[in-house]
Amino acid sequence: MDFYIQVLISGLLLGGIYALISIGLNLIFGVVRILNFAHGELVMLAMYGTFWLYKLYDLDPYLSLVVVLPAMFLFGVVLQRFILQPVLTTSGVMKMFTTVGISILMQNLALILWKGDFRAVQTFYSMSTIKFSGLIISIPRLVAFGAALLSIILLYLFLKYTYVGKALRAIVEDHATARLMGITVERHYLLAFGLGALFSALGGTLMMPFSSVYPTIGGPFTALAFVIVVLGGLGSMGGTFLAGLFIGVIEAFAGTFVSPGLKEAIYFVIFLLVLMVRPQGLFGMGRGTEEIGLK
Amino acid sequence: MKKLAMLAAACICLMQISVTGVFAEEKTIQIGALYPISGNLALMGEESWRGAEIARILRNRQGGVAGKQIVFRQGDASTNSAARSETERMIEQDKVKAILGTYASSRCMVASEVAARKDIFYFELGAIANAITQRGYKTVWRTCPTSLDFCRGQVNFIINWLAPTLGKKANEIKVGIAHEDGEYGTSVANSFATLAKKTGLQIVSVEAYSNTSNDLSSVIFRLRKAAPDIVVAVSSSQDAILLSRQANELGLNIPIMGTGGGHSFQSFADGLGPQANGVLNVDFTQYHVNTKYTPGLEEFVKLYQETFKHFPRAGSSLANFMGANVIFNILEKTGGSFDPEKIRKVAMAMDIQPGHTATGWGVKFDKEGQNVRAECLVTQWRDGKLVTVWPKKFAVMEPILVK
Amino acid sequence: MKKYTLWIAGGLGALLLLLVPLYFKSTFVLHIYTLTFFYIGLTAAWNIMAYGGNLSLGHASFFAIGAYVGALLYVKLGISPWIGLTGAVAASFVGGMILSMPLIRLRGPFFTLATIAFTEVLRLIAIDWRDLTHGSAGLNIPFDLGWLNLTFKSGAPFYYIALALAVGSVWLSRWVRYSALGYHLRAAASDDQAAEALGVDFNLVQITALLISATLTAVLGLFYAFYSYVLEPATLFSFELFSLQPALNAIIGGMGTVWGPVIGAVFMTPLGEFLRFYLGTIQQGLNYVVYGIILIMTVRFFPGGILSLLTPLGVRFKRWIGDTGDNQ
């Protein structure tokens, strides 16, 4: 029994990180309606930021958030303003390919600037664990999980109770009508992209104590985040969180009891099944999704 | 209309430029150097290339081969398809008569196939798949160990050191394998399983995982259940760190033995810190080794540091250095000629005993073109350094058992 | 009169292409041509789905299905790849049917995501199913010369095979475009509801396009496998090489048109080789940086692709190929 609980804990902790990265994507996907193929690269960039702050200035990964988060927010805003905004009126396909271009560009710039080495941060708490009644929990993973939970709650409150948050929700649902209300949609796109980058950066930085970074690390995160966002439902932060945990747990159990090599395949199959049976997402609102491809 | 004409002209130019290379000069020896220097394998590919490059620089300083300077025509085998294109290009456009490379086995399989069908020499200095020299081509040679040699190194160590240390007989030793499911991990794991069966080791668990995975807890759980005496890990890069970290997080108290790749990288120790201590590894010759048996190693490291401004990142550059030197020696003896018969004769006649090259490997090619005197050494991470611990003559420290 | 002379020009062009292997002895040149032909075929096949406004980023799956089925039948059972073709077509047909189950209800980004997920699943299975595919270690096509085995010493036979495949694919994609199916697809692309109001069964149209596109891709995959003699999941299921690249070619050439994909492939394939050679060896990754910039710039400044730059000529070109009305 303990064994199953241990696997479950592992999956939940992993799912927290996944959720964190995915809410960033959900904001971008939901608000700006761009299929952001460069999402994993945002995570990658944040991880490198954390690494270099640690390496050059001996800054602890958690402290480096102070620098990395604003920087990544700004990066997201710039990306949206100068690269994506100009193609916003073209078809979805074109927007998507712009992000593919950004992804290729960022990956290879990282390769040129920082080489292919995998880099890790070594902190005193990297390996620290909590042990009780035969269960082991990694502290940095727990911290990441807590941060994920906290930031999802904060984001929820922000969307629920602030005026800007309400405007963002309105845009998720119907940006044309939001415009009729006088909502400056483009400016909110900037905000959404910035926040999306910020949450991805948070996920990336919190992973650094127990993970390593290299130029091509982003790809799998992009795919994963898409799966989670679709499962959780567009525009639904709670749904994304649950879907993140769900995928984390599925991955842990499938990996442990089926085969570690097939764990990704299993969640992709679930993804396809969900698209087949309930395309509006397992937990989600799925409202306003008709426009971007769900019937 | 003007736009179109310009576009068409540009297209044609592009075709032309990509098709017409710069022709080789007579006064130099042109060799193709094919490595994956972009894409997923870029890191080790580039490190491997550096080894060959150092060998070239050194040899040119000493007067080159048969009085001619050596020039590398570089190719980027970033994908299998690129490996093929680049091989064709180097042969047809750059007119190279021999190619060295490749680090990754699948790239080598493609590239050497192209080269062999055109009777162009292919010298493999770093890829380890057994099949490379088993296809019956007379122009494909390999100076480095095969994946079977890797596993031989591991199995010898397990039987001759681990078993006595644990107070067990060889056939009581249980081994768990965790390998990345790429071509490297799969072929090494297959070799290990084959060899282990012959020697009576028990394999209790074989876990394949994707090297892009960001969580290996399931691998750890499965290994924990199987409870082996040692985990043989075949990791390509960051997954080596991840495996060790999660083993530690999740209380897998079993010694881990890497198989080159990610376990040989300095980043492994940098990332893990003290936790890296005691992790075993089997690989090409590394830098902390009994230099009596590796003449030329210190010179290599010195020149590497001068050229690239830091300590070599892994032993694969050294292996490529050694291999490139063997090729230069062969060409020296043929007087710079690429005549197949001459090269074959010279190569087959080569007979260097172990302990006389920079990697400590001897040189003796078998009929298939494989250097049978290449061997893998067991190393161990000790205080951030990858120290050779086995076999004894190469060792600079005694191995220790860290769970 | 004018049309007559243009036909002659076209014929001369075709003849020149046929003569290329006689003139160029270099297999490298032939290889670049061959590769370009493969990509013309792949892009044209991919484009058939794009007529309906649907963007697949999972065509590597069909490519790999064709390659694996053909190669496995040959390596394991000794069945000639020419007969194996039927197997490849059948397998990709089944694959297309399976994929169309989730796809029926999806459009836009979700459609694309589903195709990616489908490919990932197949890729992971191919890696895991080692008894059959030898996993990542890969399968080799043995070097047994002969037409029946699709194994040759010179580059010329594959040059002609690839040329024929390219011509065939473009012809098929053109045929589809101007058939009732193509008309329905384009109606569906421009406005679903209007199309459905016209009595077009959108699902049926979409699935038919998918199946044609999938089987064509599989056929190309089979020949590519024998051309490249090593099969491994990392290459055949490669997102960059066989899912993304055809889409890129089509977009850069002009998506949803007959000739855009051809122009895109003819432009991009040598460019990729050229960039890798001239930039990749100067600084690792530099070629892809340039590649990424080209992509971003194309979308931004020429969203209609290269073909849209050629519009003035395009009209004349259309007249030349005997195409009336119906601009793109």
Added chain:
Amino acid sequence: MLNLKGIDCFYGDFQVLRDLSLKVEAGQIVALLGPNAAGKSSTLAAISGALPYTKGEINFCEKPIKGIKPEKVVDLGIALVPEGRKLFQTLTVRENLELGAYSRHAREKRGKTLQQVYELFPVLKDRSSQTAGSLSGGEQQMCAIGRGLMAQPRLLMIDEMSLGLSPILAKQMFTMVQEIAAIGITIFLVEQQVHHTMRVADYTYIIEKGHITMSGPTKEIAANEHVKKTYLGM
């Protein structure tokens, strides 16, 4: 107040508006009537800046508003209640109303305006914390109009208000419109529902195939034989 002069407007290759001219005088209720697909919604889209027009000009309070983006048109004091309500279904009624007051001049006073809207439509106050999607058709229409009022417009344009409402409800809504006009807000009604519209409108335009075919004080229009036959079914 609002003045459209010779508007030509295309939807792709298809011309939706031909040389369209109309005027909305301050303080009036003006109606634009016409059959399906006559160009009614396109006219509104052109005014609100969502649909560019190739010829002609639109003036609001004597100032040209061509090229002003939809989100800025609201700031001028023009609010549109779109066809089909277009409420933000997952947001609450209150949130919907609040968002109506997004434009700068309206935002400061949104608390006060909200009270006014609640007075006008008491049912919205009761439903304020429900999601807009859970409202009935009539309530949704009230919410949509309320949302338009939240922008503190000088001109309120309502597209197909009666669509999908029961005759009794529709009648109530038109009475509401009169109440709103009484506060001093100019109203531009775009309708297919002729009877009720003519009951409340001061001035009426008839649009057919993208062109104004008839206009005049509502009473005159109602007396017109052609209108009687085709629109009033008499």
